[in-house]
Amino acid sequence: MKRGGLLKFAINYSHEARELIQKGLIDVDIFKCPDFDQQLVKDAQQCKPAYLHFDLNAGEGTLTTINWSILESLSAGTDTPFINLHLVAHSKDFPVISNSSFDSNNIDEIIDRVVKDIQYVVERFGSDRVILENVVYSGPNGDTLRTIVEPEIIAHIVYKTKCGLLLDIAHAQMTCYYSGEDVYEYLNRFPLDQLRELHITGIQKVDGSYRDSMPMTEEDWKLAEWSLNNIKQGMWNEPWVVSFEYGGVGPIFEWRTAVDVLEQQVPLLNKIVKN
Numbered sequence: 001m002k003r004g005g006l007l008k009f010a011i012n013y014s015h016e017a018r019e020l021i022q023k024g025l026i027d028v029d030i031f032k033c034p035d036f037d038q039q040l041v042k043d044a045q046q047c048k049p050a051y052l053h054f055d056l057n058a059g060e061g062t063l064t065t066i067n068w069s070i071l072e073s074l075s076a077g078t079d080t081p082f083i084n085l086h087l088v089a090h091s092k093d094f095p096v097i098s099n100s101s102f103d104s105n106n107i108d109e110i111i112d113r114v115v116k117d118i119q120y121v122v123e124r125f126g127s128d129r130v131i132l133e134n135v136v137y138s139g140p141n142g143d144t145l146r147t148i149v150e151p152e153i154i155a156h157i158v159y160k161t162k163c164g165l166l167l168d169i170a171h172a173q174m175t176c177y178y179s180g181e182d183v184y185e186y187l188n189r190f191p192l193d194q195l196r197e198l199h200i201t202g203i204q205k206v207d208g209s210y211r212d213s214m215p216m217t218e219e220d221w222k223l224a225e226w227s228l229n230n231i232k233q234g235m236w237n238e239p240w241v242v243s244f245e246y247g248g249v250g251p252i253f254e255w256r257t258a259v260d261v262l263e264q265q266v267p268l269l270n271k272i273v274k275n
Contacts, residue, residue: 007231007242009273010051011266012213013044014247014257021047026266030079032243035071040249041078051080051241058117058132059088059110059148068124081240082131082196083121084166087114087157089148099140110147111157118161127162131196136171138209139178149175151189164196169227170212170245173203173220177210183223192230195237200224200269201245213245213253215261216269228272242273 011017013031020026031044035054044050052074056063075083089110091099097106122130136142137149147153149171158165167190169183176183202216216224230236244266247257 007238007273008240009270010241010243011262012243012245012248012253013040013050014249014253014262016257016259017247017262017266018044018047020259020262020266025263027270028266030241032241032245033078034248035074037249038074041074045078049079052078053243054084056083056085056121057088058085058121059114060090060093061113061117063117063120082129082164082166083125084131084133084197085118085121085163086133086135087148087154088135089114089145090143091145092143094145097145099142099145107147107153110145111153111160114148114157115160118157118163122161122163128164130161131164131166132158132161133166133199134168134171134175134190136212137175137178142178146179151186151191155189155191158191158194163194165191165194166197166199167192167195167239168199168245169223170199170201170203170220173223174210174212177203184226187227192236195231195239198227198231198239198242199245200227200242211256213248213256215246215258216265221268224269225272244269 008029010030010032011028013033028048031048031050032053033041033044033050035052041050134149134154135144137144137146172187173183176186201212202214202220203210203212204214231238247253247262
């Protein structure tokens with residue numbers, strides 16, 4: 001599979017991360033920023049280059065309502081090479097389909113809706129600029145239909161639309177906690193020859209549910225090293241960036257953004273990515 005130069009290493013932008021970088025205590029190549037705060041992006045760019053991660057879903061039928069001119073402007077003003085789409089199939093949008101159904105007619109209905117959304121974006125940007133991300137299946141009581149997280153379904157969609165893969169190994173890890181699958185076997189079923197971006201972060205149980213964007217545990221480190229080793233050995237395609245999705249801004253992330261975690265774990269993961 002394709003291998004190029006050194007992998008870029010990114011982390012979620014946070015005020016804490018920026019301060020640590022300015023003090024020379026950690027280092028990254030680029031910040032990963034949300035798309036909803038232009039001032040935040042400007043603040044990030046004063047310290048490091050920044051790229052955007054868009055809050056866009058394929059499978060909801062809402063992409064025609066997006067102001068694409070603004071999105072294009074934001075993308076052009078940052079180091080953002082791809083437009084990312086999350087592959088989703090929510091129970092509320094498919095009320096007659098069981099959460100765990102694998103009926104072929106249901107699968108076709110889900111795929112058709114997701115692909116229709118993707119093709120709308122591909123017509124604007126081209127398939128080489130669109131990447132598709134796996135989401136989390138949280139069990140039979142969750143809102144996500146299991147069909148959309150099946151690697152073979154994702155592979156079918158990736159190859160059909162000629163888009164790239166954004167692989168979130170934490171999402172895969174949480175999915176496997178709920179499905180009972182082995183995460184290593186699960187990940188190897190993805191279309192890894194089309195890998196364009198890789199997300200890594202810690203998983204921990206909070207109030208009875210698994211949460212990502214948490215500090216890395218021993219199990220998380222093991223999975224991250226295995227994934228990166230597959231890239232370095234040429235078993236997986238080399239992505240343009242590996243992003244550590246720990247920390248952030250706003251109430252969703254501030255409670256799980258600790259300076260000591262950033263100071264300890266960012267250099268370790270950076271070393272693994274770059275070694």
